[in-house]
Amino acid sequence: MKHIIVRWQRGVPVYAVPKITPFFVFLCAMGALSIVLSAYREWAGLGPTTGMNDIYAWGIWKTFNTMVLTGLGSGGFSVGIAAWIFYRRDLHSVMRTAVLTSFVAYFSGLVALGVDVGRPWNFYQVLMPWTWNAHSPLLEVAVCMPLYACVPLFLENTPPLIERWYYTWPWFRPFIMKHLVPAIRSTYPYVIALAYALPMMHQSSLGALMLLGGSRVHVLWQSPFLPLLYVWAAGFLGYACVIGVLMVACLSWKRPMDMRILGVLARIMSWLILTWSVFRFVDILARGQIGAAFAFDRFSLLFWIETLLLVCPSVFMLWGGNRRIPSRLFQADLLIAVGGMLYRYDPTSFAFTARPGAVYFPSAIEALIAAGYVCLAIAAFVLAAKYLPILPAPVSAWHGMEHYARVVHPDWKLETHDFSHQNRPHFAN
Amino acid sequence: MELTRREALRSVVSKCVPVATAALCLPATEAAEAPSQPKAPVGMLYDTTLCIGCKACVVACAEANELPRDVSLDGLHQAPEDLNAFTKNIIKLYKPHEQSPDSFVKQQCMHCIDPACVAACPFKALWKDDGNGIVAWEPSRCIGCRYCEIACAYHVPKFEWDMINPKIVKCEFCEPRLNKGYQPACTSVCPTHAVIFGPRQDLLSQAKERIEQAPDKYFENRVYGEHEAGGTQVLYLSHVPFEDIGLPDVGPAPIPAALKWQKRIYKFLALPLLMYAMLASIMKKNWIDHRREMREEEERTGLRPQL
Numbered sequence: 033m034k035h036i037i038v039r040w041q042r043g044v045p046v047y048a049v050p051k052i053t054p055f056f057v058f059l060c061a062m063g064a065l066s067i068v069l070s071a072y073r074e075w076a077g078l079g080p081t082t083g084m085n086d087i088y089a090w091g092i093w094k095t096f097n098t099m100v101l102t103g104l105g106s107g108g109f110s111v112g113i114a115a116w117i118f119y120r121r122d123l124h125s126v127m128r129t130a131v132l133t134s135f136v137a138y139f140s141g142l143v144a145l146g147v148d149v150g151r152p153w154n155f156y157q158v159l160m161p162w163t164w165n166a167h168s169p170l171l172e173v174a175v176c177m178p179l180y181a182c183v184p185l186f187l188e189n190t191p192p193l194i195e196r197w198y199y200t201w202p203w204f205r206p207f208i209m210k211h212l213v214p215a216i217r218s219t220y221p222y223v224i225a226l227a228y229a230l231p232m233m234h235q236s237s238l239g240a241l242m243l244l245g246g247s248r249v250h251v252l253w254q255s256p257f258l259p260l261l262y263v264w265a266a267g268f269l270g271y272a273c274v275i276g277v278l279m280v281a282c283l284s285w286k287r288p289m290d291m292r293i294l295g296v297l298a299r300i301m302s303w304l305i306l307t308w309s310v311f312r313f314v315d316i317l318a319r320g321q322i323g324a325a326f327a328f329d330r331f332s333l334l335f336w337i338e339t340l341l342l343v344c345p346s347v348f349m350l351w352g353g354n355r356r357i358p359s360r361l362f363q364a365d366l367l368i369a370v371g372g373m374l375y376r377y378d379p380t381s382f383a384f385t386a387r388p389g390a391v392y393f394p395s396a397i398e399a400l401i402a403a404g405y406v407c408l409a410i411a412a413f414v415l416a417a418k419y420l421p422i423l424p425a426p427v428s429a430w431h432g433m434e435h436y437a438r439v440v441h442p443d444w445k446l447e448t449h450d451f452s453h454q455n456r457p458h459f460a461n
Numbered sequence: 462m463e464l465t466r467r468e469a470l471r472s473v474v475s476k477c478v479p480v481a482t483a484a485l486c487l488p489a490t491e492a493a494e495a496p497s498q499p500k501a502p503v504g505m506l507y508d509t510t511l512c513i514g515c516k517a518c519v520v521a522c523a524e525a526n527e528l529p530r531d532v533s534l535d536g537l538h539q540a541p542e543d544l545n546a547f548t549k550n551i552i553k554l555y556k557p558h559e560q561s562p563d564s565f566v567k568q569q570c571m572h573c574i575d576p577a578c579v580a581a582c583p584f585k586a587l588w589k590d591d592g593n594g595i596v597a598w599e600p601s602r603c604i605g606c607r608y609c610e611i612a613c614a615y616h617v618p619k620f621e622w623d624m625i626n627p628k629i630v631k632c633e634f635c636e637p638r639l640n641k642g643y644q645p646a647c648t649s650v651c652p653t654h655a656v657i658f659g660p661r662q663d664l665l666s667q668a669k670e671r672i673e674q675a676p677d678k679y680f681e682n683r684v685y686g687e688h689e690a691g692g693t694q695v696l697y698l699s700h701v702p703f704e705d706i707g708l709p710d711v712g713p714a715p716i717p718a719a720l721k722w723q724k725r726i727y728k729f730l731a732l733p734l735l736m737y738a739m740l741a742s743i744m745k746k747n748w749i750d751h752r753r754e755m756r757e758e759e760e761r762t763g764l765r766p767q768l
Contacts, residue, residue, distance in 0.1 A: 041762075042764065042767050043767055074625075075625065076625075077621075077622060077623050077624050077625055077627060078620075078622050078627070079622025079623040080622075080623065084622070085622070086543070086544075086545060086546075086610060086616070086619050086620060086622075087610075087616060089607035089610035089611055089620060090607065090611060116744060116747055116751075117740065117743050117744070117747070119747050119750070121751070121754065124751075128767075148606075149604050149605045149606050150604075150605020150606075150607065150620065150627040151600075151603050151604050151605035151626070151627065152604065152605070154584070154586075154601065154602060154603060154604045154605075155604050157584045157602065157604075163584050163585060163602065164583070164584065164585075165579075165580075165582055165583055165584060165585045166727065167580060167717075167720060167723065167724050167727070168580065168581055168582060168583045168608070169581075169720065169723060170581065170583045170606060170608045171583035171584070172723075172727070174583055174604075174606075191767065191768040192767075195767070216768070220748060220768070221741060221744035221745045221747075221748040222741050222744070222745075224744050224748075225737055225740035225741035225743075225744045226737065228740050229733060229736055229737040229740055232736070233733055237723070240720065240723050241608070241611075242611075243719040243720055243723075244577050244580065244581050244608075244611065244612040244716060244717070244719060244720070245611060245612070246614060246711065246716055246719065247711075248614070256719070256722065259722075259723070386611075386616075387616060421767065427762060427764065430764065
């Protein structure tokens, strides 16, 4: 078998594939259904439409769509810290994918949160700091998460858009060159720094939410370090999501895979998980609760499922050979994603005994709405990947797309564009 | 190595400011962090040995608070299983498995000295009065997030699940009645004075008197609510174990104390701002390097660099 070394160098749109596919239609149909059902929920109230009750007052819209999926969508935060703060320059090629997964995950989570709150018309107070209870972890989340999604995360996602607009909207070109590009160039470092400070705050505050749950959260999860463990888990979940999304996208659109970059991501993820697991064990030991891990009840079972799902694939991926084989990397990544999501989910759900005997199970409408907003996020990602230079590819793919465009879309008139230095959106100068 | 004055200053500032900020914010004393105590806390004292389970207080509560009739159990009124959106006050019966004594128990908001629901509420919709210490709900501020229901160890705040304009329902000590000079509805109708109303301090000494007069009548010879979760304004005397009648063992620390490190880290927003400043300074340097590399890359490949 001949090995072709692939080097991801720049974002290239997924081209020469149909934009509307049956899968995409299915995603949109699920999204439309969830919007209709959300309207019904606003009209009928939470009781008839969800499985939530006074004992389990939080359902999957908060515990899964917000707490788990924004953790999974932390790629822009965690991969970004490695790329920009620790200056791993080889990771810049996957940054566009990372910030886009974050963007769609955060927005779908925030929409689910908006459907979940019972009195959304009072949410305007988020703009009025004097009404805040500054010590509430939920206030921190309510302020910080929309701020992150709307300002730094949005700006991180603008360069691919600007690149496309430059070619598709000629009338917009002077504005791009005169105002947009210089604005991005001068504000980028400060905005990016915000994109790492804010998630550190709200991802840890998501963990702090359950500190008030006290002993109703099982001792294996309830810890004074819950905020730290949560933001740490968001860190490696972000890597798991970026690796998984890149591999699925490459496989389904038949794009070349750069196993070296994926291996770098996997190695960082492995070490994040292993240090996290050691920290978690030390914390449990220091609190004197290690006995609960060997109680062989459903909590200890859950604890070991989480631990094994995270630790085994991480150890497996410490060997470079395993990281370089796509099937092994993908399977290990999948297990880690499931394990990490389980950890983020448990303190609010499986390991949260609000009252002995009380149960919560999501209703069909609730689950459909939750799934529908996830589908919308995926649909947005798929569409963006086809229109914008998001997914990384070797330079040859870029030239390939240019050639394809000249042959298939002569109406784009690429020749008429002025490709000289001065007239292209240039973030480097 | 020679230092310019500017470099020396920068080096001093970059080391001293973080240390000074951390030293200012982190080692706060717990006494300084404790919330201000209400000036004249009012309270209730409930005695299981006196309650005859007539439920007059349940009906009086519903009437005084203009709550609709709770008909969740077919053919009966005011017979719900638990506190709910129509029931701010309830009498339950603890049925033991063996021959040990049974007991009635009254449940309503405990009006904690340091309430978890108030600490949880993001927009101060639940707030505690500085004077009488009543924990009340303000509809114009509530976003309906239901964090209060997660935070309350006593499962008191209830949500109107079936309403398009849902409210949080909980006992507020009949504040309108108090303002008119009356007692809360439940204490005013109790025929055996099993539940009485008054200043918390008076009720506490009265409860201790009862324990002194009849040693070993009450469970552990102590008052539930004196120290539980930092103290509550509703006090209980019970002849059966507190846990049996639904009063959880929450420990002496106020529940919001679990957030003390959060409070310190976010004090004046100093540490987050410091972290931002550090990230931004690293970013600024790396941004310059990155742009230089992008230009080099462009010279090599002839392709416009991407961000």
